[in-house]
Amino acid sequence: xxxxxxxxxxxxxxxxxxxxxxxxxxxxxxxxxxxxxxxxxxxxxxxxxxxxxxxxxxxxxxxxxxxxxxxxxxxxxxxxxxxxxxxxxxxxxxxxxxxxxxxxxxxxxxxxxxxxxxxxxxxxxxxxxxxxxxxxxxxxxxxxxxxxxxxxxxxxxxxxxxxxxxxxxxxxxxxxxxxxxxxxxxxxxxxxxxxxxxxxxxxxxxxxxxxxxxxxxxxxxxxxxxxxxxxxxxxxxxxxxxxxxxxxxxxxxxxxxxxxxxxxxxxxxxxxxxxxxxxxxxxxxxxxxxxxxxxxxxxxxxxxxxxxxxxxxxxxxxxxxxxxxxxxxxxxxxxxxxxxxxxxxxxxxxxxxxxxxxxxxxxxxxxxxxxxxxxxxxxxxxxxxxxxxxxxxxxxxxxxxxxxxxxxxxxxxxxxxxxxxxxxxxxxxxxxxxxxxxxxxxxxxxxxxxxxxxxxxxxxxxxxxxxxxxx
Numbered sequence: 001x002x003x004x005x006x007x008x009x010x011x012x013x014x015x016x017x018x019x020x021x022x023x024x025x026x027x028x029x030x031x032x033x034x035x036x037x038x039x040x041x042x043x044x045x046x047x048x049x050x051x052x053x054x055x056x057x058x059x060x061x062x063x064x065x066x067x068x069x070x071x072x073x074x075x076x077x078x079x080x081x082x083x084x085x086x087x088x089x090x091x092x093x094x095x096x097x098x099x100x101x102x103x104x105x106x107x108x109x110x111x112x113x114x115x116x117x118x119x120x121x122x123x124x125x126x127x128x129x130x131x132x133x134x135x136x137x138x139x140x141x142x143x144x145x146x147x148x149x150x151x152x153x154x155x156x157x158x159x160x161x162x163x164x165x166x167x168x169x170x171x172x173x174x175x176x177x178x179x180x181x182x183x184x185x186x187x188x189x190x191x192x193x194x195x196x197x198x199x200x201x202x203x204x205x206x207x208x209x210x211x212x213x214x215x216x217x218x219x220x221x222x223x224x225x226x227x228x229x230x231x232x233x234x235x236x237x238x239x240x241x242x243x244x245x246x247x248x249x250x251x252x253x254x255x256x257x258x259x260x261x262x263x264x265x266x267x268x269x270x271x272x273x274x275x276x277x278x279x280x281x282x283x284x285x286x287x288x289x290x291x292x293x294x295x296x297x298x299x300x301x302x303x304x305x306x307x308x309x310x311x312x313x314x315x316x317x318x319x320x321x322x323x324x325x326x327x328x329x330x331x332x333x334x335x336x337x338x339x340x341x342x343x344x345x346x347x348x349x350x351x352x353x354x355x356x357x358x359x360x361x362x363x364x365x366x367x368x369x370x371x372x373x374x375x376x377x378x379x380x381x382x383x384x385x386x387x388x389x390x391x392x393x394x395x396x397x398x399x400x401x402x403x404x405x406x407x408x409x410x411x412x413x414x415x416x417x418x419x420x421x422x423x424x425x426x427x428x429x430x431x432x433x434x435x436x437x438x439x440x441x442x443x444x445x446x447x448x449x450x451x452x453x454x455x456x457x458x459x460x461x462x463x464x465x466x467x468x469x470x471x
Contacts, residue, residue, distance in 0.1 A: 082257020
C-alpha cells in the first residue's frame, strides 16, 4: 500500500510549503495555497512501462481534413478564432458580468444548428431553462437542433452528452459546475481544474467542440487558477463598456491561429450583431470640420480603426488648471501638453484642458500623440484642421514626430473611408497612394502645415511667448 501524504502547493506558481499559509511566500498571491494529496510511490509507478491503448502511427497517415476549422456562423468570432472552431478543441470565453457572453454563445449555438443542421447542446447553471428561453425568443435563437439543459453536476452533463450526441457543447459557466469526485466548493481552484480537465478529455476523445464561459476577477484575469488557461486550446477575452453598445473579442491564446485579430460586435435590442466596419462608430459624421477635432487611425491587433480625438480649452482663474481625459492615457496626454507648450509654442498653462475620444474608443498607443496635440492646439486657437485630413505620428519629448507601426495599413484604411489628406512622419512609402501625404518632422512643422501657428485675435502672440520662455 503506497504511503499517502499531503503537501501545500500554490496554484499560481506551484511553490510548495511545509504548512498552510494565507499568502504564497514566492509569488505573493493571497488564498492560493491549497492542500494536495501526494503519494510516495507516484514516481515508481510512473516509471513502469504500460501497453498503449492506441498504437503510434506515422504523421503522414493522419487525416488532416478531420481537424479543419468549421465556421460558427458568426463572422467576427470566426475572425478571432482563425476561421472557425476546430473539432475536439476547447475554447474559453471570459468577460465581466453582463457584457454579453451568454447572448453571444447562444447565438453561436443557434447559427451552428441552423447552418450545419447539427445538434448544439447549451448547458447553463447560472440561469433556469425558462430564462434562457426568454433570451432566445428575444434574440431569435430558437431552433429544434439547439438542446438546453439547466444542470450543474458534471456527471449529469456527461450523461446529457451521451444521450443528445451534440457536435457543439456550450457550458455556462465553468465556475458553476460541480465535480462530485473532487474536493472543494463550487468555483474553487480544485473544482474548476477538475471540471475543465474532464471537459477537455471529453472534447479530445469524442471530437466535440466545447465552448466554456469563464468569469473574471476584479483585475480582469480569468477567475480560478492560472493553469486553467493552459488546459484549454483557445482563450478569448470579451470586452465592452456598459455605457457603449460596442463589444470586442480579443484572442489571448490560440493554438490554431494568431492572437492579433479582434472581433467587433454591437449590442442591440434584438441581441448581438457583427460589426464588419467599426470605424464608423468612432467618428462623428459632419459635413465640415470644427475646431478641437482630429482624426487618427488606431491599430487593434491587425485591424485598423479610425477614431476621432476631441479637445477643448477654457480660460480659468484657478491656480491649478484642470486636466480631464476620457478614452486616452492621462500621463500620455500630460506629456503631449508639455511638448506642445515647450516645443510648439502653444500656451495652455492658464487654461482648463479636456481631451476625449468619440464613441467610447480607447486610444492608448503612441500613434495618437500628434492627433491629441493638434486637437488641443485647434481648440486653443479656435481654428479647424483641413477637411478630410487624418493625423498619424508619435511625438517625442524633443518635439520630433516619429514613425508608427503599420503605417501602410493605417493609410489604406483612411483612404478607403474617403480621407484625401494625411499628416504623417517623414519617410513614408508613397507607392500606390492617391491621397496627399504631408510629411512633418516636428510639432512646429505640423502646426505650420495645418495653419495652427496663426494666432487668434485675442490670443497672446507666439513670438512673445517664445521670448518670455527664453528669458
